[in-house]
Amino acid sequence: MDTPDDPLDCEIAELERKLAEAKARARRRQAQQPRQPPHPPHPTLPNYTDLPSPTAPPTPPSAANHFLLLLSDSALPLGSFAFSSGLESYLTHQKAPTTRLHHPSSSSPFSSFSTFLPLSLSSVAATSLPFVLAAHRLISIHPGRSADDGDDDGSSLLAAGLASLDDAADAAIPCTVARRASVAQGRALLSIWERAFAAGVAERQRGQQEQQPPPPPPPSRDAVEVAALKRFSALLKGAAPPGSGSGTAAAEDEADNDPPAVSAHLAPLFGAISAVLGLSAEQTAYVFLLGHTKAVVSAAVRAGVFGPYQAQRTLAGAGVQELIGAVVTREWHTPVEEAGQTVPVLDLWVGRHEVLYSRIFNS
Amino acid sequence: MTSPFPKSSSVGGEGLIVAALLPQGHSGLEAMTFQYPLKLITAMRPPDTRSALVFLLTYGGGLVGGDRVSLSIEVRPGARLSLATQGHTKIFKSPGPDVITRQLLRVDVAAGGALCLLPDPVQPFAESVYEQVQVFRMARGASLCLLDWVTQGRRAFGEDWSFVRWAGRNEVWLADGPGENKTGSQGGPGVVGTGDRLLVRDSLVLDSRRAHPQLPSLRETMHGVAVTGTLVLRGSLVKALADFFLAEFAALPRLGARDWRSESEAKRKQQEAQTPRERWRAERLRMEQENRVLWSAASVRGCVVVKFAAPELEAGRRWIGSMLAEEGSIARHFGEQALLCVR
Structure with a gap:
């Protein structure tokens, strides 16, 4: 009870130190006041020598x-830069009178983009976020290893749950171009997990175990999750011939050719790996949609809609932040069965990316 | 799968259709029952025996706020069933945003069986609240042609996506084992079992209530289209049609391509269009551009999903009708009657 690292004791010590420092500053100021120069550089700005010393060393980030x-x-090697999520196709469709559905009052690329971004965010939130959140919850609520699991540590059940979510996501993307983009980035993320993040998580686990001398009970929750991702990856590698995600028309046309x-x-x-890395559901949803926004904005820069400062200005604006928050709230309770397209024309623009004459993006 | 609908005390609006192969080799109806507000009509002497034909109707020509319709359909092995409507399915204004008008369609198609559902579009009036779920449980070797489309409302009354909410979902499942004659009290056509596999879930959620003022209104979101639709094709009987859509999509002229030929040269080339199919295609492309019909086709898990939208309802209808008529296999397999709503 009475250990030096009792949190209450620490807090008292911390507050006492702050009080002492504040008193010292007050004394110094009183002593200086009579000798103050007639025109101080700034009345409230203390000289750098007077800056209070930092109180306590910061706690390292989690x-x-x-x-x-x-x-x-944006250096995360997901390959997001290769996809514009329909922006390129949308801009091309807006150029020609025979494919422009709408006659906007002003048709500059910038105003077109201002129309596109909220639509794109609304749509990706409605179609994808329920899958992100469901996978996050799946990882967060799994019971870990139960005593009588025998050989299996529970990871095969978790992997099966993730596989069925993945299967439902595959069934819900009715467009070749969007499927290709989703699968390419999903596989890239899985590779990042396998080649980089998994080792990082393992190091932290070893570190924790060394700090706690009595060995913890066999596989921890983390270990089950890591094993589940390994099983999922094995399912993927054992699944279908490579490239079935984009699919040759001939192979997929076989009416009764079962999907992988x-x-x-x-x-x-994204939901599953973020949960294993310890991100909260809110953080996961936010960073998923922010990542999408950044990819679309960066595509706009490369498509010549605006320059890098305008891009950052868009990203820094309160609008984007509020919009992400609002659509996360909208989809927070949406079950994956009810995930649906909110912008039907977006399916057409994305699907018709294939009929563009020149393309700089893959979607 | 559990029913997406809360239990209702009223059993109104339930219906059942069972289509089977009759002894003389025709498709006919083994059962057809319905309750208010659902109304089903079939011809005593069908004009065409290639498929049984049922009109899906409602008393009063539409569904009023809070109406529920739940139709179960079973297509037995080898049987063919065509479903049509007589005019738009009107969805009337709802007394409040919590009063939801619902339609549920559950379908089981057995091996060798086929269903062709080419209705008129749903027309949601201003202030209507509507949800529809259509579940198709397909045995291996079963075929499906499904059109689901929705309009902006009554343009003559100035309606332009003026409803509160429209949510529509189509699910195609691959049935585990023989799909026909599922027994058990919980069973019934289109009730998904544990061994079934979801192939396609196509879902549209149009809601006028914006999550954030920066989001465009529903009308702005729709970008001036008057109709948006989805055609889902699955199975051997519609394989040729599915391939046709994929091939026509692949043959679309590239957007943003420049034509370096002189005008007269281009015209001469066009007039040289040799085969009837090429002439038809040139005319169809001209209509697509003139009417600004946008469409795409994709092969998705053993199904082909076609999406289209047009700024005029009739342009959309002409487009889908022209595609189905030119390819011709729907009329061949189900009879001209199957195409009544898309002409």
């Missing part, structure tokens, strides 16, 4: 925060 930053990094067991779509894998 592993979850660390991974949150990594997942939001797993395809590795981005949304469910």
Whole structure:
């Protein structure tokens, strides 16, 4: 009870230190006041020598925060830069009178983009976010290892749950181009997990186990989750011939050719891997949609809609932040069965990306 | 799968259709029952014996706020069934946003059986609240042609996506084992079992209530289209039609391509269009451009999903009708009667 690291004691010590410092500053100021120069550089700004010393060393950020930053990094090799999520096709359709559905009052590329971004966010939230959140919940609620599981540590059940979400996601994307984009990024994320993040998680686990001398009970929750992702990956590798995600027309046309067991779509894998890395559901949803927004904005820069400062201005604006928050709230309770397209014309623009004469993106 | 609908005390609006192969080799109806507000009509002497034909109707020509319709359909082995409507399915204004008008369609198609559902579009009036779920449970070797489309409402009254909510979902499942004659009190056509596999879930959620003021209104979201639709094709009987849509989509002229030929050269080339199919295609492309019909086709897990939208309802109807008529296999397999609503 009476250990030096009792949190209450620490708090008292911390507050006492702050009080002492504040008193010292007050004394210094009183002593200086008579000798104050007639025109101080700034009345309230203390000289740098007077700055209070930092109170306590900062607590190191959690592993979850660390991974949150990594997942939001545009250098994360997901290949998102290759996809415009229908922006390129939309801009091309807006150019020609025979394919422009709408006659906007002003048709500059910038105003077109301002129309496109909220539509795209609304649509990706409605169609993908339920899968992200369901996969996150799946990982968060699994019971871990139960005593009488025998050989299996529970990871095969978890992997099966993830595979069935992936299968439902595969059935819900009715468009070749969007499927290709989702599968390419999902597989890239799985590779990042396998080649980089998994090792990072394992190191942290070893570190924790060394700090707690008595060996913890056999596989921890984390270990079950890691094993489940391994099983999922094995399902993918054992599944269908490579490239079945995009699919040759001939192979997929065989009416009774069953779809592969797993395809590795981005949304469910993003939810699952974020949960294993310790991100909360809110963080996961936010960083997923922010990642989508960043990809579309960056596509707009490369499509020549605006420059990099305008891009950052769009991203920094309160509008994007509020919009993401609003659509996350809208879809927070949407079950995957009820995920649906809110912008039907977007399906057409994305689907018709294939009929563009020149393309700089894959979607 | 559990029913997406809350239990209702009223059993109104339930219906059942069983189509089977009759002894003389024709498709006919073994059972047909319905309750208010659902109404089913079939011809005593069908004009065409290639498929049984049933009209899906409602008393009063539409569904009023809070109406529920739940129709179960079973297509027995080798049988063919065509479903049509007589005019739009009107969805009348709802007394409040919580009063939801619902339609549920559950279908079981057995091996060798086929269903062709080419109705008129659903027409949701201003202030209507509507949800529809259509579940198709397909045995291996079963075929399906399904059209689901929705309009902006009554344009003559200035309606332009003026309803509160329209949510529609189509699910195609691959049935585990023989799909026909499922017994058991919980069973029935289109009730998904544990061994069934979802092939396609196509879902549209149009809601006028915006999550954030920065989001465009529903009308702006629709980008001036008057009708948007989805055609889902699955199975050997519609394989040729599915391939036709994929081939025509692949043959669309590239957007943003420049034509370097002189005008007269281009015209001469066009007039040289040799086969009837090429002439038809050139004319169809001209109509597509003139009417700004946008469409796409994709092969998805053993099904072909075609999506289209047009700024005029009749342009959309002419487009889908022209595609189905030119390819011709729907009329061949189900009779001209199957195409009544898309002409």
